[in-house]
Amino acid sequence: MRTKLKIVCTLTFLSFVGNVMAEAAPSAVGGIAATANGSEITATWNSVTSDPIAYYRVYYSEISILENAGLFDDFETTEGNETTLTFTAPLGVDTLYVTAIAVSENGLESELFLEEAHIEISSAPTAPTPTPAPVPTQAPAPTTTVIPENTSEDVRLLKTEVVSPTEIITTFSAMVTVDQANAPKGLKIEGPSGDNLQIKSITINQKTITILTEPQTRGTVYNVQFSEPFEGKNGSPLDASDRSALITGHSDGVEPPVVAPVRAVDPMSPPDITDVALVPHIQQNGAYTVTMEWTVDNTPGDLHGIVVYQTRDGQTFGPPSLLPIDIGGVQLQDVTPGFFGLYIQTINVYGYVSPGVFQYASLPQYIPGYGFYGDLTFGSMDSEGNVLFDEIDESEEEVAGNIATIDVITKDTPLQEIEGVDHLAAAEEVAGLHWKNAAVLAGGSSVVVLMLASAFVFVPRRRGGSDIE
Numbered sequence: 001m002r003t004k005l006k007i008v009c010t011l012t013f014l015s016f017v018g019n020v021m022a023e024a025a026p027s028a029v030g031g032i033a034a035t036a037n038g039s040e041i042t043a044t045w046n047s048v049t050s051d052p053i054a055y056y057r058v059y060y061s062e063i064s065i066l067e068n069a070g071l072f073d074d075f076e077t078t079e080g081n082e083t084t085l086t087f088t089a090p091l092g093v094d095t096l097y098v099t100a101i102a103v104s105e106n107g108l109e110s111e112l113f114l115e116e117a118h119i120e121i122s123s124a125p126t127a128p129t130p131t132p133a134p135v136p137t138q139a140p141a142p143t144t145t146v147i148p149e150n151t152s153e154d155v156r157l158l159k160t161e162v163v164s165p166t167e168i169i170t171t172f173s174a175m176v177t178v179d180q181a182n183a184p185k186g187l188k189i190e191g192p193s194g195d196n197l198q199i200k201s202i203t204i205n206q207k208t209i210t211i212l213t214e215p216q217t218r219g220t221v222y223n224v225q226f227s228e229p230f231e232g233k234n235g236s237p238l239d240a241s242d243r244s245a246l247i248t249g250h251s252d253g254v255e256p257p258v259v260a261p262v263r264a265v266d267p268m269s270p271p272d273i274t275d276v277a278l279v280p281h282i283q284q285n286g287a288y289t290v291t292m293e294w295t296v297d298n299t300p301g302d303l304h305g306i307v308v309y310q311t312r313d314g315q316t317f318g319p320p321s322l323l324p325i326d327i328g329g330v331q332l333q334d335v336t337p338g339f340f341g342l343y344i345q346t347i348n349v350y351g352y353v354s355p356g357v358f359q360y361a362s363l364p365q366y367i368p369g370y371g372f373y374g375d376l377t378f379g380s381m382d383s384e385g386n387v388l389f390d391e392i393d394e395s396e397e398e399v400a401g402n403i404a405t406i407d408v409i410t411k412d413t414p415l416q417e418i419e420g421v422d423h424l425a426a427a428e429e430v431a432g433l434h435w436k437n438a439a440v441l442a443g444g445s446s447v448v449v450l451m452l453a454s455a456f457v458f459v460p461r462r463r464g465g466s467d468i469e
Contacts (some may be wrong), residue, residue: 164250272346
């Protein structure tokens with residue numbers, strides 16, 4: 001025996017609470033009659049006019065359905081909204097009780113059985129007298145379904161279709177039902193990285209489940225997976241194999257993220273820093289604040305740190321400063337005018353260092369009352385020869401979170417040569433630059449200061465990877 005089930009429901013996955021559809025159900029079906037011609041049963045009933053009807057379900061049982069709390073043996077479904085149906089009675093059955101419900105176009109069904117017809121199948125074809133129900137009996141809840149033993153077939157997932165960036169429709173081989181409270185445990189849509197596409201709600205209508213999701217990523221392959229507690233109309237289980245399907249994100253879905261290629265790891269040759277920018281900024285005391293920024297690719301996680309050397313002649317270097325690998329630059333204050341360079345290497349977890357990047361600049365000297373001997377990188381002069389220093393807010397003077405502050409080397413700092421690194425070309429290039437003296441031209445009360453172009457040069461020097469001494 002089985003109970004008439006109400007299948008259409010909406011489940012909200014965000015709150016895991018079922019949303020009950022507010023439309024009114026069709027009226028109960030009356031005027032039910034049935035005739036038998038051998039084992040062929042023909043049932044008729046009055047048309048329901050309260051709602052647009054999509055089809056009718058005709059339920060039958062060997063014992064009274066109305067007097068047994070709505071329990072039934074099986075049912076048949078009409079093709080449309082016709083009010084007659086012919087079906088074959090089960091083998092070995094001598095008597096049958098027949099009743100019906102209506103299902104509207106919006107998927108709602110009559111909430112109760114109103115009357116039933118009783119027919120003796122073994123007798124000659126006669127029109128039985130309809131048996132009206134003394135009191136309308138409301139169909140019980142799905143949880144009271146009686147499942148016949150050894151008569152169910154596994155329910156298979158036949159088709160999965162992506163109809164919009166937020167809607168997926170699945171079709172099964174039989175009617176599907178699920179307990180609302182446990183539904184979130186039985187459905188997930190998994191992406192290629194193991195992350196799940198968020199499900200907003202589902203609507204079950206007969207053999208079809210409509211799934212509303214967050215916007216899919218265009219071209220991404222998802223795996224729609226059903227499991228228990230989803231089951232067939234008679235409690236039949238989902239097929240062990242045909243319960244999942246692969247789909248591709250809708251063409252109007254969101255743009256897929258750009259995935260940067262992962263750098264190959266060479267233990268003996270770590271990569272250098274890139275996107276290097278060295279910026280000197282004149283201080284009011286005539287010295288400079290020098291900031292050097294860079295990027296470093298540590299996506300494989302094989303780099304350990306960054307080694308920074310300072311030089312004032314391009315040949316000898318101060319002691320190394322070891323910085324964390326996530327540092328994106330350094331800042332040095334009170335750098336005196338003249339040649340100043342920074343040599344940067346990365347060191348990996350295997351103890352090898354990169355070839356290195358050498359960046360240097362010639363910092364011109366400011367002469368009060370005269371101007372800059374050389375090039376003023378930041379700042380300017382007015383018509384009277386006064387130096388106009390950049391106005392900097394306190395917040396702007398703060399060093400960025402991933403910029404390290406290190407002390408500048410002085411004349412008392414011990415210096416050393418770095419084995420295998422020759423920066424003579426850089427030193428000779430700086431020494432060969434001919435700075436033109438700025439001319440002060442008197443013209444009334446105005447002063448014109450002629451300034452030359454910047455002499456910043458980027459000179460990379462490379463050598464094979466080696467251990468730090």
